[in-house]
Amino acid sequence: MINKEIFEFPIIYTNPIPKIALGWGSYQTVGDECKAAGMKKALIVTSGLKGTGIVDELKGVINYAGVSTDIYDKITTNPKDWQIMEAYKAFKDxxxxxxxxxxxxxxxxxxxxxxxxxxNGGKDITNFTVFIDPPWMETLKKMKPCTIPQVSVATTSGTGAEVSSFAALSNTKTKMKILVSAPNIHSTVAVIDPLLARLQSREMAAWSGFDAMAHGIEAFVTKVTGPYSHGMLLHCVELVYKNLREFTYNRMNNTACERMCWASTMGGIAIGFGAGAGIVHGLGHQISALTDCHHGRINAIMMLAGERYNQPAIIEKLAALTRAMGVDTYGMTEWEAADRWFDEIEQLLKDLDIIPGQLKKQFGVKETDLEKIVKVYANDFCSQGNPREFNYDEVLGLLKGAL
Ligand SMILES: [Fe+2]
Incomplete structure (x- = not known):
């Protein structure tokens, strides 16, 4: 009899992705997309994006298509469970x-x-958390599928959330960042318009852009990744590496802006093509839950420590990422090419004005916080595919080094 246990992840699953409209002026299609999705009245969910005029513009485009609107504009970074429930109340009312x-x-x-x-009958959003234990694919079977249409209009360039099948939220009671999912959770239509992305602040461009880099890197080095995603991930890393500096300091560079939009969407799609994320996202989630630190920024801060931890398990992949960034590795051993990856990322972070590690100085993280971060990470399914297997003491040591 064939031993079916020899492969840790024998089957690569892909998540469904939305219809995608990426390009200059694509925001003008949002009203028609709402109408085509059957909407008569849409709830616009947003942080408000004050000073950009984007929300008013979008409201006008949607109303012009004959779809009326209400607005919930109280979303903050690391969206909180109560904000989701407040938005749901606004949707229902x-x-x-x-x-x-x-x-x-x-x-x-x-x-x-x-x-x-x-x-799912108005139950609190924290009921839909997916963990490694209990097994998340079993948990999903108990949830009713989403039937309400969602048009996602991206105004940053890094998240990939417009094409993903998960939602990352803060459980304010347990002080944990949780991943939520349900069947058919992905957006119906994703609209990515460089005209909107270029209105980001310098900080947001850098932090959000590094989130795309983190997706490209983490999804490429995971144990669950596969050939579907590899091409997109390597190209995502190349695009971010070659354009993020320029875009951060010159958001009106149309080429750099558009390429960051492509990189962001590709990273998101590739994660859903079976690749997932790893220790950088996993630890970053819990540090954000404690400190409310921006998701892309904490991924950038934890990137060097996370991949240094993984390095012995991913030499060839790090070398491939170095080559994807355009570095000539001719004459280098794979180990040397992998080491070069750290040099390149360190310089990129410096250029983006992001300080790696120093969690205590930057966010007030205390040594007594670290054990909880490790314990929650152990059950976050980002840890499942991380290339170096989970070991409590070793992950605690990584965090102490980043403190
Ligand atoms: Fe991310």
């Missing part, structure tokens, strides 16, 4: 039949949360 997320990952993931709650 306003008798809406669709959601339009306008913003970065926080707005898109909140909108997904509203649809999950609506599909």
């Amino acid at each position: 306003g008798q809406c039949d669709g959601v339009v997320a306008v913003g970065g990952g926080s707005s898109m993931d909140t909108a997904k949360g509203v649809r999950v709650v609506a599909a």
